[in-house]
Amino acid sequence: MVEKNIVEEKHLSLLQKRWLKFKTLKRGYYALVTLTFLYCISFLLPILINNRALIVSYEDELYFPILKGYVPGQIFGQNVPGEAKYRELRKSFKQINKGNWVFMPPYPYSPFEDITTEGNKMYEPPSRKHWLGTDNTGRDVFARLCYAFNISISFALILTIINYLFGIFIGGSMGYFGGKFDLFFQRLIEVWASLPMLFVIIIISSIIKPAFFLLIGIYTLVNWIGMTYLIRAEFYREKAKDYVAAALSMGQTDLKVMFKHILPNSLVPIITYFPFSIVAGISALVGLDYLGFGLAPPTPSWGQMLDVGLQNMSKWWMVFSPIAAQFLTLLSIVFIGEGVREAFDPKEYSRLR
Amino acid sequence: MIPTFLGSTVLVFIILQMAPGGPIEQIMLQMQMGGGVGTEGGGGASSSMTNEGMSLPPEALKELERFYGFDKPIYQRYFVWLGVMPREIKHRDFTFPVNETIYETRVGKKDGKIWKVDIALLKDHELIVTEKDQNSRSLWHAKVDGVNEDGGLDGVIFQKEYSGILTGNLGKSYTYLRPVTEVMKPKFKISLFFGLTGIFLSYLVCIPLGIRKALNHGSAFDFGSSVAIFMAYSIPGWALGGILLVLFGGGSFWDFFPLGGFRSPVEIWEGMTLWGKFIDQIHHMILPVIAWSIGSFATMTILMKNSLLENLSQDYIRTAFAKGLKEKRVVWLHAMRNSVIPIASGIGHILGVVIAGSYFIERVFNIDGFGRLAYEAILSRDYPITLGFLVVVVLLRLIGNIISDLALAMVDPRIRFK
Numbered sequence: 001m002v003e004k005n006i007v008e009e010k011h012l013s014l015l016q017k018r019w020l021k022f023k024t025l026k027r028g029y030y031a032l033v034t035l036t037f038l039y040c041i042s043f044l045l046p047i048l049i050n051n052r053a054l055i056v057s058y059e060d061e062l063y064f065p066i067l068k069g070y071v072p073g074q075i076f077g078q079n080v081p082g083e084a085k086y087r088e089l090r091k092s093f094k095q096i097n098k099g100n101w102v103f104m105p106p107y108p109y110s111p112f113e114d115i116t117t118e119g120n121k122m123y124e125p126p127s128r129k130h131w132l133g134t135d136n137t138g139r140d141v142f143a144r145l146c147y148a149f150n151i152s153i154s155f156a157l158i159l160t161i162i163n164y165l166f167g168i169f170i171g172g173s174m175g176y177f178g179g180k181f182d183l184f185f186q187r188l189i190e191v192w193a194s195l196p197m198l199f200v201i202i203i204i205s206s207i208i209k210p211a212f213f214l215l216i217g218i219y220t221l222v223n224w225i226g227m228t229y230l231i232r233a234e235f236y237r238e239k240a241k242d243y244v245a246a247a248l249s250m251g252q253t254d255l256k257v258m259f260k261h262i263l264p265n266s267l268v269p270i271i272t273y274f275p276f277s278i279v280a281g282i283s284a285l286v287g288l289d290y291l292g293f294g295l296a297p298p299t300p301s302w303g304q305m306l307d308v309g310l311q312n313m314s315k316w317w318m319v320f321s322p323i324a325a326q327f328l329t330l331l332s333i334v335f336i337g338e339g340v341r342e343a344f345d346p347k348e349y350s351r352l353r
Numbered sequence: 354m355i356p357t358f359l360g361s362t363v364l365v366f367i368i369l370q371m372a373p374g375g376p377i378e379q380i381m382l383q384m385q386m387g388g389g390v391g392t393e394g395g396g397g398a399s400s401s402m403t404n405e406g407m408s409l410p411p412e413a414l415k416e417l418e419r420f421y422g423f424d425k426p427i428y429q430r431y432f433v434w435l436g437v438m439p440r441e442i443k444h445r446d447f448t449f450p451v452n453e454t455i456y457e458t459r460v461g462k463k464d465g466k467i468w469k470v471d472i473a474l475l476k477d478h479e480l481i482v483t484e485k486d487q488n489s490r491s492l493w494h495a496k497v498d499g500v501n502e503d504g505g506l507d508g509v510i511f512q513k514e515y516s517g518i519l520t521g522n523l524g525k526s527y528t529y530l531r532p533v534t535e536v537m538k539p540k541f542k543i544s545l546f547f548g549l550t551g552i553f554l555s556y557l558v559c560i561p562l563g564i565r566k567a568l569n570h571g572s573a574f575d576f577g578s579s580v581a582i583f584m585a586y587s588i589p590g591w592a593l594g595g596i597l598l599v600l601f602g603g604g605s606f607w608d609f610f611p612l613g614g615f616r617s618p619v620e621i622w623e624g625m626t627l628w629g630k631f632i633d634q635i636h637h638m639i640l641p642v643i644a645w646s647i648g649s650f651a652t653m654t655i656l657m658k659n660s661l662l663e664n665l666s667q668d669y670i671r672t673a674f675a676k677g678l679k680e681k682r683v684v685w686l687h688a689m690r691n692s693v694i695p696i697a698s699g700i701g702h703i704l705g706v707v708i709a710g711s712y713f714i715e716r717v718f719n720i721d722g723f724g725r726l727a728y729e730a731i732l733s734r735d736y737p738i739t740l741g742f743l744v745v746v747v748l749l750r751l752i753g754n755i756i757s758d759l760a761l762a763m764v765d766p767r768i769r770f771k
Contacts, residue, residue, distance in 0.1 A: 199712075199746070202731055306595060310717060319599045327592075330586075335583070
């Protein structure tokens, strides 16, 4: 009770109150914590899941292949062409037992090494060695899954943020200035919106093979509309309110009124829409990759894994793992979205979208 | 609406026209690979393309460009494609002899007789065509292509024809070498069949489920179905289709359903009894339709539930209860009528989305449908089909909007068309 009183005395801002409310919604809160944690961890993947050793101690000298990159095998007395094979190196060091050692990442397989390296086999079912088996070219499914997690979330995050920038700028101007400017963009949006978006993206990606940021650019090109409409409506409503007139009468510039006064007051739909926008972004990336119009092939991606998996239907691990990864990720984001919505825009019942 | 349609066709046309790797490049590529390619019509361009491993001779290239209309600026191509400008067909080259003003040439046969025309040269390099023995003077046209080295004029004679998307002609497919509409028709039927079944089933499930959830808000049933809805929302329909196939398609687990396809192969299909066909069709359709309808399952159920809940908390419901009406009457007559409004307004919209988004499911289940056709058209750069697909989808969406408006007017007494 004492604690509660203190909290009340502090005169919390609206945002803080909403955050406290969000924390009480366990499902969304834990989903947010877990996902944030996993996403942060996923930036450390090169030292967690990799076939390059972290540290090699060879004849009383320490090597850090993970930092240095390519280290030829001859340096460690390994008779192989090209780069050292660290998993074999560790085995041979142990057998010889001369005080040399190799410190490998916890999961010593890289998402890119295929059948050509170190005794990888195609279509290996899940085992203690390969947690989720290997795919049609002998690549470790679990390693690819984890790297794809990072790429998917990064893609959706960057995509959504860029979309928001466009949406806030264009939609805000449409709602704020109104008139011919508004009308022109409305017609433009109407035309854009009548096209099947994903199909247009596929057409464009079939013409130019897109890399990560190019794909985001293409996607933004067709995806800014939803956000723009949302912001436009919000600005339109807010503009009629007294505080805007007050700010204008005090001689504030249009830009300042838009972004300093109106924007903070129209944050609710912007924030509550965010998680669902991420869900859409991830789904789209997986879909595009599945159709073969997404990121370029060696990039680990759930969609590409699914594509290969569905071509080898009897290897169930190749289908289930990417779907499960995508499903769990999206599910937790939906939980977050639901929690955020409830904290920001309390209604009695839950709503999707 | 019509401006919207035209605007979107302009956009798509521009995007596609800027793309490299059109039909001409494809034919050149195929020639370099050593394979012969026969282009229908176009006036014997293919027969002259015999030099192997090299690029096309310039005449043949010109012939091809003419055939596909690539010798024109982009805005003209657009209008031709739309059907408001004439399309030039049946090109024939001729050379005007030096210092002559009239030239007679054969253009083909008509009614069993050789069809000849006179081409008269006016000043300023203008050409006038008169047909011999025929009354229809305006069928053939001619224009000057350039002056050759002898001083004579190179010209081309052609027919004009108004045909484009506005007259229902979507052009001819580069890969199938048949009219696009003809290629699309059977595939569209398949997709429509699946789409309508899927929509129907999802309405059949979602509306009662949403109502039940709203009436039992907060109960165990509500909670349990919410979990299912969250899961359905987090998995795309085609990915679910993949799981279903692996589980029930006879890969590593059970073998209940076929691996894909619209129905059994034609040879087996023809030998079946009517009842057998019926069973076979359903057998093939169960998994795809589940995958198809899962997409709208979550949103529609929640929409139904929320709109009913919102209405139930309104004052007029309290008034109705206060009047002493029975709960059944209040819920089903008063609240329901207002609650189906958002559902009804989405009814037309869904159709366009379902048809347009079918490339995933059709690819997973190997169904030879509309979306798959479009997907393969993009892969093979078959622009008439790609454009045709977009035209059909945009039209479907616009029609869907009209259907939505009509449905809305039907269920919402406040909206009336004048």
